[in-house]
Amino acid sequence: MADLKTAPNIAAPDDFYADLLAAHEGLTKAESDAFNARLILILSNHVGDREILRAALAAAAAPKK
């Protein structure tokens, strides 16, 4: 069973980050929220593995203060 990758895995991270921001450019807050939700569902389906999805949900949670 694969683990959630937390080491850097994206080639050219600055380019990816720019793509992400560009995708939201010109969108209203509501449109951006909808875009993000679609993106999360698309990526989640691509991952598929429930173990990794659970680990990702846990990783995304804000650390307890």
Add this chain to the structure above:
Amino acid sequence: MDQTVETGGRKIFETPLYPYGRTPDQEPGANAHHPVVIVGAGPIGLAAAIDLAQMDVPVVVLDDNDKVSWGSRAICFAKRPLEILDRLGCGDPMVDKGVVWNVGKVFFDERQVYDFNLLPEKGHKRPAFINLQQYYFEQYLVERAFELQRQGKPIELRGGNKVVSVTEKGDGVALSVDTPDGPYTMSADWLIACDGAGSPIRAMMGLDFVGRVFEDNFLIADVVMDADFPTERWFWFDPPFNRGQSALLHKQPDGVWRIDLQLGWNIDKDEEKKPENVIPRLKAMLGDDVKFELEWVSIYTFQCRRMEKFRHGHVLFAGDAAHQVSPFGARGANSGLQDTDNLCWKLKLVMDGLAPDSLLETYDVERIHGADENILNSSRSTDFITPKSEISRIFRDAALDLSERFDFARPLVNSGRLSVPCVYDGSPLNGPDGLAGGPARTRPGAPCPDAPLGDAYLLDRLGDEFQLLAIDADVPDSVEDCGIAASALRISSADDPTGDLAARYLGDATSAVYLLRPDQHVAARWTDYDEAAVKAALRTATGRA
């Protein structure tokens, strides 16, 4: 919670079917006693009565009404309940009258995002679902009860008999019943409460009914119209004619259509039910040129809750009285029929002294498992249909948007997960799974799937007693343990021209012996017959292990 108004012409539900008549029980000093009293002559009470009467258990059904249900109410019946009705001798009229459907369409905003076909598996006698008004469903059950009466079976329906008090006495139940001729009392060894979600019996006994109420109201309207809509289930999220809400259109027999419109929380129910308010809503949905007539209108609130225990001494709760779910999944009446299917054979064995009283505790175990499964599925559907936070609506709409372009998103769209029968995994009645390579769908605890058998069907040969299903295996005609027998049903590959039976019951095995319960659930299975193993499983399956 369920408020109804009459809006249409005369229907079967306006005709008294079991009118009040005075009985000898009402004579002074009668001290009437009955082995089993059932309270409530709805679908579940009638099914329980028929099941018990078929086994020659004398049963009296009390209902303060004398007619079938008012309005369509439950309309969608799944394959498993239809199979149970076959065992009860009244599956045919239901399926002959019902509307069979397989195609569903999902709309979002102004467009259709996708459609689906249930693609029911071949080789089953009964379809995946039929739509049928509850009043027809009850009518056919009442007719079956009368047929049993004519055959001399001990079944009695008493309309106009309202239970006003009930006392569980440890070894039986005492009842007071009000009638047009005044009150009378009776006692019973067992009482089965099938008196609906608002169960007066439950209230009289001061029992809990805990769960979750969803803050939303739905208008149900049954309309009669000559429309050329296809026989499909159409579900709308956020349509132009009901902005921000959902809607459902589904066909029933006799040109009656079920329409559900989500209304939101802060509404005046009495106002919304008035035809002058309902009709404009329907015109907005159907278009101005569609001629229709309102048959029945109701407003309900989604809720998912159940009793902590369904068994309270000699009082047993079944159907909506024990558990309630939101609709949109065909889980209400359908799960109630699985309750009585589970309960009646156990009660019979206990009454006959062949099984210990503790067998009835497994009714709780198995049917609470079923109720929890239904509540889980129903709650999830409701959370999808009526998102209660901004972010849940954002994700809901994202799934709907994506479902138009991408297959992957369609399984995320939840407009009601349609009922499938419960597998009693982990039940104390389950024996060994000794069939190496056997299919998972027929593991101990599972309901038997149907399969063609020559030119007939397997399930028509199963039920009402313990059975040994032998496929290409040697078994004796009957095996008995302490008065409980299992009789053999022998099948060879030659009886299985389609291969469905082998696929569903053998898998990779070359022979199989199944011990089956009277409710057509698998108790245990092996590759070959072993008398000691079968007897041990028979004891386990009847709570005597």
